[in-house]
Amino acid sequence: MRIAVVGSGYVGLVAGACFAELGHDVLLVDNDERKLAELQRGECPIHEKFLPELLERHHGKRLGFTGDLAEAVRRSEVIFVAVGTPPKDDGDADLSYVESVAQGIACAIDDYKVVVEKSTVPVYTNSWVRKIMLLNGAPAELFDVVSNPEFLREGTAVADFLYPDRIVVGADTDRCAEVVARAYQPLTDGSYYKQPDAIPGPVTGAFEANLIRTSAKSAELIKHASNAFLAMKISFINAVASVCEAVGADVEQVREGIGSDSRIGRRFLSPGIGYGGSCFPKDLLAFRSVARENGCHFGLLDETVRVNEEQRNRFMRKVHKALWTLKGKKLAVLGLAFKNGTDDLRESPAVAIIKSLLKEGCSITAYDPAAMDRAAEEFGPNSAVKFATSSYEALEGADACLVLTEWEDFAALDLGRIKQLLRYPIVVDGRNLFCPALMEAAGLNYYSVGRPDVVRERPATITSLKEAAKNEAA
Template sequence: FLYPDRIVIGADTDRCAAVLREIYAPLVEGTYYMRPDAIPRPDRAQIPPPLIATSAKSAELIKHASNAFLAMKISFINAVASICESVGANVQQVCKGIGTDARIGPRFLNPGIGYGGSCFPKDLMAFRAVARESGYDFRLLDEVMRINEEQRARFIRKVRSALWTLRGKKLGVLGLAFKGGTDDIRESPAILLIKSLLQEGCEIRAYDPAAHERAKEVLNSGVSLTVSAYDAAHDVDALLILTEWEEFAALDLVRLRSEMKYPIVIDGRNLYDPEVMAAAGFTYYSVGRSAASPEPTPTNAIQPGKKIRS
């Protein structure tokens, strides 16, 4: 909020525009940034940010269209990830190739389990409603939402395929918030997936660094909230990574494996390198990349001191 890319004010009278300019003056004039030590400045921040004055209707459409475009970018790369899985390509490599094009950029090219939160779902539906009321059939928005829902369904199928069945399985879940760095669970893909897994007969052990209190309001007794990621992994049939918290990308893999009943990790956020996970003894599934498994131990391996007959 303190370092916006731009400030858009929508006003249909000079008086309204003047009031809004006064409200945002500390950001526009740069007076808010007198203490950069108190408010860390992001590397890409533009100070002061550009102020764009429009009509009220234009400002509303800017909000809806901006979030719809970002959601479209997420659904697009998730669709690309699905194709990558089918043809054996690596979506991370594809993302790098796409994102280095200056016309596209790397932001929001992060395949996963879909978008959520309080903005994208709401603004997409609002934008679609505005389009319909105006007489325009904006079917692209319908497809963005369909792909987002399908991405969660694909993840459920991936979990089922890894375990053969879901009923009676004990699953560890890392992440409840809709993204890392927040306790917001509104329209969280993690919460929606957990509810689907509960309906399939799974038992869930879940951990999130910030969202436990909010999660308690929407999850039933089939979910045990734990005190750490390792506790969530204790004696589980598989571990699911559903939110991209930094601490989930820096786990002690030896300790993690020792906690689990079966070393199966299904990563909905692509936090780990498949080769690293396989080397650590995990069967590892992610989004848009081939599954990885530990190298099998030869059954006829030569034991120490064993002689070879010629």
């Protein structure tokens, strides 16, 4: 099939490269000249496993890049729209990028086209896209609009796209649903997985992706509701972690216990400094707006957001507890990206925490395996954030180490060396990467989420002093 994908970001670039991998002839469109130039030079502008391989495999053959939307529309039978839908100040999704692409498609349309919403959009966007296209002169019989939300996760985006849990096609006519289904056919009939050079995925043996056909409105709601549910799971375990801290229980044990229930499952039950990224925070706010505008009270979403914000404050309190005053402290930060496997800093809790630490007068030396270039842009050359070339370099002479992203490399660090390099033996772990008993054995004071602190020399308390006095008298 001849496919156009508009927007070559984390979603569009992966989708375009994967459609080329499935045998289609793909033209990716973007209006960011710098990104286009990088792509045309054969560079991969984002950190994403298997993406450089796919770009190398198909660039110049089944995959091309252009800034010309009209050209891409005219040559394609299906146009996936994957531009950003960032939040506005009031929490609503900003749909102006989607609207401008719809106008551009309408002006170029010359034959029947299927326009597919791949961006995450609120319910009713499908009908708005249709209206905008009609207002801009597209004949009603020459196009249909389908909602096909994307569920990939950054860090495992290529494998998620090629081995999806489900493909949702929200279409109000069979004709357009059939066109979109054809784009995914090598996944739904399983033929892709039989290819010897198929990208490896989480399943072995025969696999056929599940395609769910819904109405356009239902598909739009499925995406918002899925992200809201996952964010709620994260906030739920974070709230449980706070109770664990209050009563002296261990959230990792509690998590094992509740996650073993097949109705609940272990995934998305990792306590930490809260969710971030370009999706959950904005999608939750947008879903809440949709619910409100339609007269539905959805307080669960408010609470999910509140718990998430509180996690960052709780982490800051732990840093205070470990170090007392912060002004002038030199801190090593491990992790900048909003999660492991990506260079994406959007809504990263690590960035928010670093900004709070800078306000308190700390200086930071940070290390992240993928996100340092983006972080250098984010903080600018004059900030008190410096970047190290390795975790160990970041730790040298620091007053404490803060772990803010769950990169596997960090979990494998040599604990003895951490202790040796730090000025004070203090690790504050926002991702529960380390085992408290091993930290204790390594002589480190260790503060994590939802687990008892490991403090080698506890400060005297009234009770312990009374206890000591009693022992003395005896």
